[in-house]
Amino acid sequence: MQLDGPDFLAPAKLNLFLHVIGRRADGYHLLQSAFTLIDHADRLRFRIRDDGAIHRVNAVAGVPEEEDLAIRAARLLQASSGTGLGADIELEKRIPMGGGLGGGSSDAATVLLALDRLWGTNLGRPRLRELGAQLGADIPFFIFGRAAWVEGVGDVLRPLEVPPRWYVVLVPPTLVPTPEIFRAPELTRNTEALKIEDFSARLAGQKLRNDLQPVVLSRYPEVRRHLEWLASQGEARMTGSGGCVFAGYDSREQAERALAARPASMQGFVARGIEQHPLGAE
Numbered sequence: 001m002q003l004d005g006p007d008f009l010a011p012a013k014l015n016l017f018l019h020v021i022g023r024r025a026d027g028y029h030l031l032q033s034a035f036t037l038i039d040h041a042d043r044l045r046f047r048i049r050d051d052g053a054i055h056r057v058n059a060v061a062g063v064p065e066e067e068d069l070a071i072r073a074a075r076l077l078q079a080s081s082g083t084g085l086g087a088d089i090e091l092e093k094r095i096p097m098g099g100g101l102g103g104g105s106s107d108a109a110t111v112l113l114a115l116d117r118l119w120g121t122n123l124g125r126p127r128l129r130e131l132g133a134q135l136g137a138d139i140p141f142f143i144f145g146r147a148a149w150v151e152g153v154g155d156v157l158r159p160l161e162v163p164p165r166w167y168v169v170l171v172p173p174t175l176v177p178t179p180e181i182f183r184a185p186e187l188t189r190n191t192e193a194l195k196i197e198d199f200s201a202r203l204a205g206q207k208l209r210n211d212l213q214p215v216v217l218s219r220y221p222e223v224r225r226h227l228e229w230l231a232s233q234g235e236a237r238m239t240g241s242g243g244c245v246f247a248g249y250d251s252r253e254q255a256e257r258a259l260a261a262r263p264a265s266m267q268g269f270v271a272r273g274i275e276q277h278p279l280g281a282e
């Protein structure tokens with residue numbers, strides 16, 4: 001990396017299940033989901049500037065600087081706190097983009113948490129969550145910083161016990177646009193609401209579901225191919241609005257074995273579920 005100083009990690013997430021239980025008047029969907037953090041992470045570094053400018057110092061393929069959620073988060077924090085300081089930001093992407101792993105949202109959350117410290121603005125997590133929610137539905141979860149039961153449009157969060165697990169994540173060569181999937185006429189929008197207590201029972205035994213998955217599978221054959229193969233190795237599901245798919249295992253060895261068995265045409269990685277965000281939790 002170009003900048004000196006410590007790495008600030010931005011971990012990816014998985015949606016262990018995702019139900020769409022309704023739709024608000026503004027078109028946003030009411031969800032229920034269990035989010036968990038994994039140790040596959042982007043890396044960020046910062047150099048504080050006195051002149052108030054905010055820049056990304058490296059190119060990121062497919063993400064122009066002005067659209068980068070990391071840069072937009074820094075600008076929002078600067079405007080909301082009134083600080084005169086700026087920052088050079090370096091972003092090393094390791095999380096596949098547009099895959100339902102929440103990479104852009106996690107980058108934004110890490111920028112808010114890191115700059116709130118480095119700039120000394122000290123707004124604190126509850127306020128940072130509000131700021132994050134203005135930029136993307138998944139950002140409050142990353143600021144919350146631990147496995148969560150998530151409701152509303154991603155803004156209602158409660159801590160959730162998730163058993164320690166290892167995951168195989170497969171990355172189809174497909175970028176799935178989230179708005180297209182939520183707009184789909186065939187999307188199921190009336191799944192019965194679950195209670196958090198029922199979730200633990202389901203996690204132990206019954207099958208969980210991602211309501212966005214059938215929509216994505218019917219439109220993106222590569223996602224279907226990856227999911228079908230992974231289902232031969234364990235209970236496999238899509239995360240978020242896809243197209244990444246994952247399966248959980250009790251040990252690293254089991255996960256590595258499943259990944260190693262994949263066809264040569266498939267890309268993927270093994271990751272561990274982590275209890276807490278590297279920058280701490282609420």
Ligand SMILES: C[C@@](CO)(OP(=O)(O)O)[C@H](O)COP(=O)(O)OP(=O)(O)OC[C@H]1O[C@@H](n2ccc(N)nc2=O)[C@H](O)[C@@H]1O
Nearest residue numbers: 027028029100102136137138153154178179182240241242
């Ligand atoms: C569905 C999830 C689950 O984690 O998918 P992934 O993005 O991670 O795949 C997220 O909540 C997505 O979060 P995020 O990707 O930040 O979405 P946003 O930028 O806020 O919204 C993109 C678009 O998706 C639709 N959208 C998003 C969230 C929601 N609860 N209802 C919606 O209808 C809206 O049309 C919105 O314009």
Ligand SMILES: Nc1ncnc2c1ncn2[C@@H]1O[C@H](COP(=O)(O)OP(=O)(O)O)[C@@H](O)[C@H]1O
Nearest residue numbers: 068069070097098099100101102103104105107
């Ligand atoms: N820092 C960033 N990292 C990744 N994607 C970003 C970033 N900033 C903006 N984006 C945009 O957000 C889109 C989805 O990003 P990402 O968070 O990786 O996927 P998902 O929301 O499916 O989990 C990308 O295709 C890209 O256009």
